[in-house]
Amino acid sequence: MNFKVVNDAIAINLENANILSRLWLGHGQRIAQEQIKLFQARADKAAELFKPAQNLNPWTAWSSYATDAMQRSILVLDTLRQRGNAFNAHSDGNIPPVLDFDYELVIDGRSLPRPVNYSLVVITPPAGVTIDPKRRPFMIVDPRAGHGAGIGGFKPESQVGDAFADGHAVYFVIFRQWPEPGQTLADVREAEAAFLDEIHRRHPDVEKPVVIGNCQGGWGCMLLAAAHPDKVGPIAINGAPMAYWGGTAGKNPMRYTGGRVGGVWPAMLMADLGNGVFDGSLLVQxxxxxxxxxxxWKKLYNLYAKVDTEAERFLEFERWWGGFFMMNEEEIRWIVENLFVGNRLAFGQAYFGDERIDLKSIRSPIIVFASHGDNITPPQQALNWIADTFHNVNEIKARGQRIVYLLHDSIGHLGIFVSAKVAGREHEAITDTMRAIEALPPGLYEMELEQGKDRLHIKFAPRSVDDILKLDDGRKDEEMFAAVARVSETGATVYENLVRPFVRAMVNEDTAKQFFRTRPLRLERSLLSDRNALLAPVGALAEQVRAHRQPVEANNPFLAAEHLMSDLIEQNLDLYRDIRDAFHELSFHALYGSAPMQWVGRQEMAGREQTSDENLLMLPDVRNALANIETGGEAEGTVRMLELLSEARGYVRRSRLERELQLFATEQPFATMGEDRRAKLIYEQSLIVRFATERAKASLPKLLDTPAERHRALDLVMRVAGPVETMHPQALALYREFEAMLGRRPTNAGDAEQAA
Structure with missing residues (x-):
């Protein structure tokens, strides 16, 4: 008997038992404390609600409330009937995007060599909007995760609206309900590359397009940028899940779903029952x-409570939420195996055929927007890919990458895309940053926002990979998710060989249609429509109610009781959710935290570990940059001093980037450089500053070898970094060092103003 194996198993199981005990106590205490707090709040609210009703006649109050309640019930039923009718009207598959803007078709993906159900449209600027022909166009990609396209332009105050407000032309990637036969995600990626080619053809004199990806559209944009780094400008990914194993204990229950159901085989079964098509309503469910x-409850009660004003907004949102879009079996399987369960993309182990997808190939600056209030894509899932892809921040810099992340405290997943408050602040900041991000030195930054009196102040604070990992509560639990990935592979093999032949033998086009029709979310809508004869009189009744509407007084005690009852129902459903999620987490840990599963997980993780601390000095780009440390002229010397000042300051403000961008656009020798040449110049000088700081400073006199070049370079640097009185003390001290090194007397405030 191998006693070491036995001892290890005992130790693992004891450790897992301790974890389960802590989780059990933690869940119990949290749920109990939350319920006590809520019951106290409900009691206080009840006392406040019933105070205004003390002097009312109870029979009069009841009559008024009963009339209003009956009328609201009819109006709600009519609203649901309208929702069902709209759902049925689009049952032919022709579901338009929910864009709140006019648009024109540019490319229909069905016409491409590898046909797809994606299309490119150009958004028509609303009245009063002027497009600046010198600014990058935007291409926005919405998620195809069960819903349709258009959520990024669902309101005037949206990503589309922000781009228009900043003078950018806006293109939008939309998609039809049904995929093309044989369509793959690789085909979709190549279609989006063709879209970028067309945008560049239409805007030949501007820089590469900004690409914005929402939710699953975010990782789609990353696939695009990894394969076609020469076509993609800055990327913004909003609420995009990139590392699916990330999360904290007691939260983020969605990440346990793959382990609970056994991996990818249920998705394969659902696709087989759909005759090779996966129903997106299952994802929405x-x-x-x-x-x-x-x-x-809450969504419907909110409609019931405010039906006079809420019905139109409810129907508009349901037009998007209830438009269920399909995927081919190959598409959903790739997503589950490589992302949801396998988490292969972040580790560089995802493939399209023989092509490995390497996120290190991306050359575009990346902005990641996530929220602590997002229970679908928490910050750990939005950001941990950085730690999986890059060994440390030095590697990010060595590869010339700029990654900026922005965290919101509370907004939910959908709010990231459609909240007017977010659109007016975070998305505005992201849009503004796109103009200046090429001037940002390579590295990892957190975007910090501070509302000033006259404008939003944006600061880029340097961060390390460890700062990303601090958002998590450790990554030990990822061994369990690695075990799930291995179990999923086994389950898929068993299903393919033993079950799939029988399922496919029983399925045809007619059975698939019936399968789709009977999904719960589809039935919920189709049954509450004019197809149901029982609802025939509802429309006429609703018209009569609207003509004779008698809303109840706000201080009615029965209305107060209704609100209180709604709160209690919501509280109990939340209690059910918390208990359910706690059970799911505990059962997941009990199964996949056991010794056999942890051994499986460790074997899986062993193949994913970074093989070594890569010697970054041996990377070709780093070697070439250091070999040219004394080569160059005014452009190299100016940019190098700016990079050194950024390092000394410790952070970068947007205003400084804007001044640097203005310098690049108006001053020689930068103004005649192309975008790629400027980016390469900044990249090379940042490598020199990062890996040979002292030599970078000492060699400045060799780059700037004439008095005229030295004075001009110092003046240009001061125009970006100054004025003197506002400079960071460490940056100012370094600038004085430059002046002494280059033989110029120290600059004072008056000199700076004159130079500017």
Missing amino acids: NFEELNPANSY
Whole structure:
């Protein structure tokens, strides 16, 4: 008997038992404390609600409330009937995007060599909007995760609206409900590359397009940028899940789903029952089950409580939420195996055929927007890919990458895309940053926002990979998710060989249609429509109610009781959710935290570990840059001093980047440089500053070898870094060192103003 193996197994199981005990106590205490707090709040609210009703006649109050309640019930039923009719009207597959803007078709993906259901449209600027022909166009990609396209332009105050407000032309990637036969995600990626080619053809004199990806559109944009780094400008990915194993204990229950159901085989089964097509309503159902209180009560009660004003907004949102889009079996399987369960993309182990997808190949600056209030894509899932892809921040710099992340404290997943508050602040900041991000030195930064009196102040604070990992509570639990990935592979093999032949033998086009029709979210809509004869009188009744509407007084005690009852129902559904999620987490840890599963997980993780601390000095780009440390002239010397000042300051403000960008656009020798040449210049000088700081300073006199070049370079640097009185003390001290080194007397405030 191998006693070491036995001892290891005992130790692992004891450790897992301790973890389970802590989780059990933590969940119990949290749920109990939350319920006590909520019951106290409900009691206080009840006392406040019933105070204004003390002097009312109870029979009069009841009559008024009963009339209003009956009328609201009819109006709600009519609203749901309208929702069902709209759903049925689009059952032919022709579901338009929910864009709040006019648009024109540019490319229909069905016409491409590898046909796809994606298309490129150009958004028509609204009245009063002027497009600046010198600014990059935007291409926005929405998620194809069960819903349709258009959420990025769902309101005037949206990503589209922000881009227009800044003078950018806007293109939007939309998609039809049904995929083309045989369509793959690789085909979709190549279609989006063709879209970028067309945008460049239409805007030949501007820089590469900004690409914005929402949710799953975010990782789609990363696939595009990794394969076609020469076509993509800055990338913004909003609420985009890139590292699916990330999360904290007691939160983020969605990441346990793959382990609970056994991996990818249920998705394969659903696609087989759909005759090779996966129904997107199943994904939407997963989202709804995350928050049953909202899905099954709060959303409908909010409609009931405010039906006179809420019906139109409800129907508009349901037009997007209830437009269910399909995927081919190959598409959903790739997503589950490489992302949801396998988490292969971040580790560089995802493939399209023989092509390995390497996120290190991306050359575009990347902005990541995530929120602590997002229970679908928490910050760990949005950011941990950085730690998986790059060994440390030095590697990010060595590869010339700029990654900026922005964290919101509370906004939910959908709010990242559609909230007017977010659109007016975070998305505005992202849009503004796109203009100046090429002047940012390579590295990892957190974008910090501070509202000033006259404008939003933006600061880029340097961060390390360790700062990203501090958002998580450790990554030991990822061994369990690695075990899930291995179990998923086994389950897929068993299903393919033993079950799939029988399922496919029983499925045809007719059975697939019936399968789609009977999905819960589809039935919920189709049954509450004019197809249901029982609802025939509802439309006429609703018209009569609107003509004779008698809303109840706000201080009615029965209305107060209704609100209180709604709060209690919501509280109990939240309690059910918390207990359910706690059970899911505990059962996941009990199964996949056991000794056999941890051994499986460790074997899986062993193949994913970075093989060594790569000697960054041996990278070709680093070697070439250091070999040219004494080569160059005024451009190299100016940029090198700016990079050294950035290092000394410790952070970068947007205003400084804007001044640097203005310098690049107006001053020689930068103004005649192309975008790629400027980017290469900044990249090379940042490598020199990072890996040979002292030599970088000492060799400045060799780059700037004439008095005229030295004075001009110092003046240009001061125009960006100054004025003197506002400079960071360490940056000012370094600038004085430059002046002494280059033989110029120290600059004072008056000199700076004259130079400017």
